[in-house]
Amino acid sequence: MQAADLAIITALESARSFTSAARQLGVAHTTVSRKLKELEDHFGTRLADRRDDGVVLTPEGERLLESARRIETELAGLERDIAGRDHRLTGHVTLTTVDALAWLYLPTLTQFRTRHPQIELALEVTAEPRNLSRREAQVALRATNAPDDHLFGRQLGSLDFFPYAAANLADLGPEMPWLEYGGTDCSQPAGRWMRRNHPLVRPGASLPTPLMMFRAVAGGLGAGLVPSALAETAPGLVRLEETPAFSIGIWLLTPMELRQTARIRALFEAFAGSGR
Known part of the structure; x- marks a missing residue:
């Protein structure tokens, strides 16, 4: 055996x-x-x-x-x-994250690969978080307000969610169709905001992730809560309120034992100037 x-x-x-x-x-x-x-x-x-x-x-x-x-x-x-204990700028690093953060930080990852061609970077984009303690990945880029306290981490910034709509929908007022989140960390704070601000609205569709919500809102499917970092890339979107509905921190995390590994330190340094 x-x-x-x-x-x-x-x-x-x-x-x-x-x-x-x-x-x-x-x-x-x-x-x-x-x-x-x-x-x-x-x-x-x-x-x-x-x-x-x-x-x-x-x-x-x-x-x-x-x-x-x-x-x-x-x-x-x-x-x-x-x-x-590995101090070489070589080897393999698996970074796990969600689609919205992968999209936002792709330029950072591109610069990292250019600067460190000897480090093999594998990017895993998944809705389910990987378990770092069980070696399912070495580094996680996560949207959370409660990072695991047994992990070493650095907060890079935050995702600030505002209500947005396409320009052709922004003036519809009470007739405006709304979209909601389903099955993500965003669903609870987004649901609370909707109940406070639009208690009579029945959302017409449910989106699984912030990136999908952004694409749906930009496509005119309805109004929804979108991270401003995503919405700012689509000039045709109109912000409906100036106060964020809620915010979620962006964290880069790794097991405590790996924080001094050269390739992990290099990845953290690459993200250091990429605040949101």
């Missing part, structure tokens, strides 16, 4: 099916079944049961899951500690 084999148990616990676990691990369905059988033969006991509601770990499987997570955490810490 190898430490990597224990990933089968953690994947089955979270996915609750062999097919989903295989997809999560990037292997074939038969590989998950075979590896589980090998683990059960090694320990001499059943580790998981197939039920109508999915795969469920046995008590022995739960004990192995606890050990697997502990080993995974220790290996991740060891890897970060070793990486943190």
Whole structure:
């Protein structure tokens, strides 16, 4: 048995099916079944049961899951500690962020690549935040007002959300169609603002991210709350109020163990002059 084999148990616990676990691990369905059988033969006991509601770990499987997570955490810490001692301006850096911030900071990333061609930069744009502690990425560019306190971070600025509309809609008054956020960190503060300022309005569409909201508002689909940093790139948009509806901080974050790594420091320095 190898430490990597224990990933089968953690994947089955979270996915609750062999097919989903295989997809999560990037292997074939038969590989998950075979590896589980090998683990059960090694320990001499059943580790998981197939039920109508999915795969469920046995008590022995739960004990192995606890050990697997502990080993995974220790290996991740060891890897970060070793990486943190690397003082070379080479190697790989994975930066995870959301679409709006990727779009806004693309010039900064371009300058970084030009200045440090020996550093391989991978940009992951996803709606779901990656777990830095579990090595899913080394650096995160996040919009948040509550950054994780176990991470090293620098606030780059903030996204200030104002109500905007396309010029042809700006004078419609009560008849103006409105858009809302759905399923993002923006949905709660945006929803509170809408209830205070337009309690009788029923939004006509829901957008998943600030960048999608910006594109929809700029396209004339309706009025909505858009970060001013995005809206200022579209001259045809009209700001409907001069007071921001809400603001969200922009943070660059990395695990504490990596903050002294040369390539991570170089990336932080590149962002230092890119406040919003």
